[in-house]
Amino acid sequence: MPHDHAHTVLPSDPALRVKALETLLVEKGLVDPAAVQEIIETYEHRVGPQNGAKLVARIWSDPEFKKAILAEPMPILQELGYYGRQGEHMVLVENTPTLHNMVVCTLCSCYPWPLLGIPPGWYKSDAYRARAVREPRKVLAEFGLNLPDEKNIRVWDSTAEIRYLVIPERPKGTEGWSEDQLVPLVTRDSMIGTGLAQAPTQ
Amino acid sequence: MTQPSPTFEAPWHADVFALTVALHDNGTFDWPEWTHIFGSVLAQQGCDQELDGGDDYFTAWVIALEEMLSRKGLADSEILSSLKTAWTQAYLDTPHGQPVQIKRADA
Numbered sequence: 626m627p628h629d630h631a632h633t634v635l636p637s638d639p640a641l642r643v644k645a646l647e648t649l650l651v652e653k654g655l656v657d658p659a660a661v662q663e664i665i666e667t668y669e670h671r672v673g674p675q676n677g678a679k680l681v682a683r684i685w686s687d688p689e690f691k692k693a694i695l696a697e698p699m700p701i702l703q704e705l706g707y708y709g710r711q712g713e714h715m716v717l718v719e720n721t722p723t724l725h726n727m728v729v730c731t732l733c734s735c736y737p738w739p740l741l742g743i744p745p746g747w748y749k750s751d752a753y754r755a756r757a758v759r760e761p762r763k764v765l766a767e768f769g770l771n772l773p774d775e776k777n778i779r780v781w782d783s784t785a786e787i788r789y790l791v792i793p794e795r796p797k798g799t800e801g802w803s804e805d806q807l808v809p810l811v812t813r814d815s816m817i818g819t820g821l822a823q824a825p826t827q
Numbered sequence: 828m829t830q831p832s833p834t835f836e837a838p839w840h841a842d843v844f845a846l847t848v849a850l851h852d853n854g855t856f857d858w859p860e861w862t863h864i865f866g867s868v869l870a871q872q873g874c875d876q877e878l879d880g881g882d883d884y885f886t887a888w889v890i891a892l893e894e895m896l897s898r899k900g901l902a903d904s905e906i907l908s909s910l911k912t913a914w915t916q917a918y919l920d921t922p923h924g925q926p927v928q929i930k931r932a933d934a
Contacts, residue, residue, distance in 0.1 A: 633921045639886045640839035641918075645910035646892060647846060648929065649902055656849045664845035664852075669834045713858070732866035734884070743834050743844070750880035751873050785862035 673742035676707055677790055678811035680740060681822075682804040684717075685795045695719065707739045709788075715740075718781060719792040720818075725772055727765065727818030728781050728789045729757035735783035737790050741813060748817065758782065768819045791815065793822040840885040847892055856895060864898075865891040 636644070650656045684691045694701045698715050702708050715737060718726040730736065731754050736744040747753050756764050761778045765771070772778065781789040793815040799807060802825075814820030835841035851858055868891040869878065878884055896902035913929040921927045 631922055633918050633923050633925070633927055635915065635918045636839065637882075639843075639882070639889045640837070641911045641914050642889050642893070642907070643839045643843045643846070644914040645907045646889070646896070646902065647842060648910050648914070649906060650846060650850070650896075653901070655855060655901065656846055656853070660849045660852070661842070661845045664848050665835075665841045668844070669841070673834070733862050733869055734880075735862060746836070746880040746884075748880065749878075749884045751878045753880070785859040 668738070668743055672739060674740075674811075674813035674816065675808070676742075677737070677740035677813070677816045678808045679804070680705070680707065680790075681792055681811045681816065682807035684792055685807055686804045702739075709737070709739045713737075713786055713788045716781070716787060716789050717792055718779070718789055720794045722794070723775070724777050724779060725765075725818065726779050726781060726789075726791045727757065727761055728783060728791060729754060730783040731755070731758060732782075732784065735785055735788055737788040740790055741816060745813070765819060768814065770820060791818040793818075793820075796822050796824045798825045836881055837885070840882075840888075843885060843888050843892060847888070855901070856899070861891075861895065864895050868894065 635641075647656075647658075647661075651658055680694075684694060690701075695717055698717055699708075702715055713735070718728075720726055730748075734744050734749040734754075736748065753764065758780050761780050762772065765778070783789055793811065795807075796810055799810070810823045810825065812820055812823060815822045835844065847861065850856065851861065865888065868887045869884070872878060872883065872887045872890070876883075878887070893902065893904070893907060897904060910929070914927075917927050917929045
């Protein structure tokens with residue numbers, strides 16, 4: 626066929642390799658195309674940082690719940706449906722006036738999918754993965770988060786088995802707010818530790 | 828507030844992610860096995876250039892999945908390569924707007 630640009634745009638090399646993988650896996654009966662589509666739908670529309678935000682808002686609002694989930698998160702997360710199919714164990718790490726937590730995966734990009742969805746590009750970048758442990762204060766400053774020198778920073782390195790969620794500090798001026806009012810203040814970055822919960826805007 | 832970015836920047840990112848999760852779901856491999864291979868591919872790829880976490884990250888993902896399936900004897904690299912050629916040809920042969928299908932001699 627002459628090259629007259631009337632054909633469909635040729636996908637990139639990795640995209641064609643994915644096509645090849647998909648064809649082979651479906652032909653061999655190793656994956657069900659409907660299951661694959663369902664996974665994409667789930668992550669594009671149903672799983673995301675709103676899950677983590679709801680959890681954090683409840684932790685801020687309910688001291689009994691907070692005590693229980695910090696002590697033993699897995700049974701509660703399973704009950705709430707925030708449970709990953711990768712069989713990972715979640716650890717919730719709480720920010721305090723003297724301690725700031727941040728999360729990285731230096732190996733690849735392990736991340737609490739059920740609570741935060743798919744990680745953003747920067748979380749998967751070499752720059753973040755290599756530098757978060759070595760120079761966290763500088764990395765946080767690049768996110769616009771300048772922490773005072775007296776605030777300690779603890780960096781948690783995720784693995785296939787253990788994932789972390791940061792519980793940010795509840796913003797001042799939100800006393801008496803309902804969980805629903807608090808949820809929008811809990812940003813994705815605040816639960817990775819590269820940001821803080823948003824301050825209320827009057 | 829910044830605008831929410833799309834979950835997957837390209838359809839093939841979503842496809843390779845979902846294929847991997849589906850294979851894990853049906854017990855083809857366990858997740859630590861996956862992160863081990865994926866982590867070493869990322870480390871190799873990152874030796875020559877700094878990965879930005881976008882296309883290059885998912886390209887490493889594709890390489891890792893091919894590697895995982897080859898180790899398990901589930902995907903021969905020659906078969907994958909001929910399927911890729913078939914898909915390339917199908918895209919080149921299909922008029923714009925038509926669904927792209929591959930023709931297989933052995934199908």
